[in-house]
Amino acid sequence: MSIQYEEPMGSYGGESLKDFDYGVDEPDIEDNSPSSDSKPRILLMGLRRSGKSSIQKVVFHKMSPNETLFLESTNKIYKDDISDSSFVNFQIWDFPGQVDFFDPTFDYEMIFRGTGALIFVIDAQDDYVEALGRLHLTVSRAFRVNPDINFEVFIHKVDGLSDDHKIETQRDVHQRANDDLADASLEKLHLSFYLTSIYDHSIFEAFSKVVQKLIPQLPTLENLLNIFISNSGIEKAFLFDVVSKIYIATDSSPVDMQSYELCCDMIDVVIDVSCIYGLREDGSGSAYDKESLAIIKLNNTTVLYLKEVTRFLALVCILREESFERKGLIDYNFHCFRKAIQEVFEVGNSVQRSGFLDASPPISSLASLKAGTLNGTPRNVV
Numbered sequence: 401m402s403i404q405y406e407e408p409m410g411s412y413g414g415e416s417l418k419d420f421d422y423g424v425d426e427p428d429i430e431d432n433s434p435s436s437d438s439k440p441r442i443l444l445m446g447l448r449r450s451g452k453s454s455i456q457k458v459v460f461h462k463m464s465p466n467e468t469l470f471l472e473s474t475n476k477i478y479k480d481d482i483s484d485s486s487f488v489n490f491q492i493w494d495f496p497g498q499v500d501f502f503d504p505t506f507d508y509e510m511i512f513r514g515t516g517a518l519i520f521v522i523d524a525q526d527d528y529v530e531a532l533g534r535l536h537l538t539v540s541r542a543f544r545v546n547p548d549i550n551f552e553v554f555i556h557k558v559d560g561l562s563d564d565h566k567i568e569t570q571r572d573v574h575q576r577a578n579d580d581l582a583d584a585s586l587e588k589l590h591l592s593f594y595l596t597s598i599y600d601h602s603i604f605e606a607f608s609k610v611v612q613k614l615i616p617q618l619p620t621l622e623n624l625l626n627i628f629i630s631n632s633g634i635e636k637a638f639l640f641d642v643v644s645k646i647y648i649a650t651d652s653s654p655v656d657m658q659s660y661e662l663c664c665d666m667i668d669v670v671i672d673v674s675c676i677y678g679l680r681e682d683g684s685g686s687a688y689d690k691e692s693l694a695i696i697k698l699n700n701t702t703v704l705y706l707k708e709v710t711r712f713l714a715l716v717c718i719l720r721e722e723s724f725e726r727k728g729l730i731d732y733n734f735h736c737f738r739k740a741i742q743e744v745f746e747v748g749n750s751v752q753r754s755g756f757l758d759a760s761p762p763i764s765s766l767a768s769l770k771a772g773t774l775n776g777t778p779r780n781v782v
């Protein structure tokens with residue numbers, strides 16, 4: 401395997417990678433600023449010790465899974481503002497395991513009204529009968545307050561289960577949870593199930609899917625990625641949020657876990673090397689900036705290609721070595737792709753300011769992206 405850096409990369413402002421994260425925990429749920437109201441809210445709920453805080457720390461704060469063994473029990477709602485990127489712009493609320501809906505000081509109506517997704521975490525290594533009862537109580541209450549919430553169930557800690565046991569557990573949880581909903585005449589309430597563990601990439605994959613459902617621009621992003629890869633001879637492309645390694649969009653070909661893991665590993669390698677060798681003498685600079693770019697050639701004729709798209713997003717592509725010979729074309733198409741993404745941001749920001757969310761495709765950049773085709777000479781179409 402050879403790693404090639406075409407441009408030097410800086411550092412995350414002199415901090416070690418672990419110190420670089422989205423924000424700080426605020427042990428306070430009172431925040432009535434208009435900006436925080438407009439951000440989608442993701443709730444992490446579930447029984448005590450099911451793994452909620454571990455998920456939040458591993459995905460968004462670079463905590464290593466082993467360190468979660470020492471996490472103390474959460475006793476307040478922790479609000480985490482993930483707002484440094486325009487696309488991944490939300491808050492995560494980590495609930496203590498023992499939330500009591502009958503406690504008059506717990507204003508669940510207010511909380512559910514502003515919620516985009518509710519993640520209910522079930523410990524698959526434990527007896528989950530009590531968790532299923534709690535899941536039913538939680539989602540039925542939330543659904544009555546806000547039927548637009550996406551309900552996501554993480555069947556968590558599956559690292560301790562055999563493959564057969566995983567599938568059996570998922571089937572059983574799915575069946576029982578939906579039977580409970582049917583008994584309560586709540587068939588319209590849709591639950592999505594994921595098998596997760598903090599010890600592998602499954603938690604990042606699951607979180608990616610949860611976050612994607614909250615991105616109104618998703619169809620536009622997918623469309624742009626489809627056009628980009630088909631005109632550039634690329635097999636698979638992911639648009640990554642670099643810090644969390646959540647992929648916020650990919651082209652419409654199926655995602656296989658190995659490709660996703662490979663791309664995640666590439667981001668880790670690039671950022672780690674950049675943190676160590678990319679700093680200026682005085683320690684200033686950034687590990688990820690607009691010059692960030694890396695090419696990794698694997699020994700099976702596959703090339704991994706990473707390029708900066710915005711301050712927080714990177715495009716990571718998987719392609720064959722022979723397609724990479726047309727690097728000029730790929731770079732030209734990438735240039736158009738990046739421009740289109742910037743237009744999506746601009747549209748997103750302006751409609752958000754006017755209080756209306758829509759995702760119209762940025763026509764001009766799409767046109768020029770189509771213009772640089774695999775077999776032709778890149779040219780500009782206005």
Ligand SMILES: Nc1nc2c(ncn2[C@@H]2O[C@H](COP(=O)(O)OP(=O)(O)OP(=O)(O)O)[C@@H](O)[C@H]2O)c(=O)[nH]1
Nearest residue numbers: 449450451452453454468469473474497557597598
């Ligand atoms: N094996 C395994 N253990 C996990 C996983 N995720 C979390 N844990 C462990 O589960 C324990 C409880 O994790 P926490 O994140 O504190 O659980 P919590 O749901 O936030 O707990 P409360 O704050 O009490 O509600 C810790 O010892 C974690 O190391 C996982 O995917 N696999």
